[in-house]
Amino acid sequence: MALPPYKTALQRAWHYSFRGICGLIFVFLIAPLLIVAPLSFNVEPYFSFTPGMLAFEPEAYSTRWYENIVNLGMVNPDASYAEGWWKDMWENAQWIRAIKNSFFIGIFSALIATALGTLAALGLSKPEMPFRAAITGFLISPMIVPIIVTATGMYFFYATIGIAKTYVGVIVAHATLGVPFVVITVTATLSGFDHNLTRAALSLGATPWTAFHKVIMPLILPGMISGGLFAFVTSFDDVVVMLFLGDLEQRTVPRQMWSGIREQISPTILAVATILVLFSIALLTVAELLRRRSERLQGIAK
Secondary structure: OOOOOOOOHHHHHHHHHHHHHHHHHHHHHHHHHHHHHHHOOEOOOOOOOOHHHHOOOHHHEOOHHHHHHHHOOOOOOOOOHHHOHHHHHHHHOHHHHHHHHHHHHHHHHHHHHHHHHHHHHHHHOOOOOOOHHHHHHHHOHHHHOOHHHHHHHHHHHHHHHOOOOOHHHHHHHHHHHHHHHHHHHHHHHHOOOOOHHHHHHHHOOOOHHHHHHHHHHHHHHHHHHHHHHHHHHHHHHOOHHHHHHOOHHHOOHHHHHHHHHHHOOOOHHHHHHHHHHHHHHHHHHHHHHHHHHHHHHOOOOO
């Protein structure tokens, strides 16, 4: 958009300088992604660009590291599909097992975080709720307290009650980390909610559940889904809590990447990182679309 003619020379200089600074910050943020993605196609087992890659030679690029995601750990990776290749891959491939664990733990922890966070946000949205500021601060504390401190406390507490190193312990821990995101997104959605709608539904004979299901939930559903997505991503990306509470059976993708960096340096990690980046972009795109839909429902945007 062209600048208005009444802008001074200093204002014009700041206008273009500001955009240049924003562009440099953007490049700085996405530069690691621009490096990781091409390196994941390196035919050599190196974490650096080879002369052939810099010369854009076709033979210098390969998808071998993406194939290694499904082959690593298989008993017979060269078997045909009829000889049980799919079963071997599903049961024995290390990265596939980690992906299954990540989705299993992430989905259940997101569901728990969404349910608890929505209930908390509904209570905090009522003006008669006492100590709202203190309760809100307590609920979002997992976002503020360093994750290493939270993970240490969880480990000692969960070990005491006997759920450390189990799926239950990891799911509950990740749900705890995801609740603040649900509280924030649902609370933001409820900021423009008219509670007279709920009172009207109750005065017409609706039960509290019917009022929530028919009146409140359709309006806050985008916020609930956005919070659930953020809770899922928080669980999917966590490695610190997994180091404390997870065992070999509960190893997730980030934990597998951590182990791969320490034990066996392989560009397979770069291939997995590229897939995770694309997956995160897709989830954030969905969250943004839901946010815009929520604004349209509330009349904030067209």
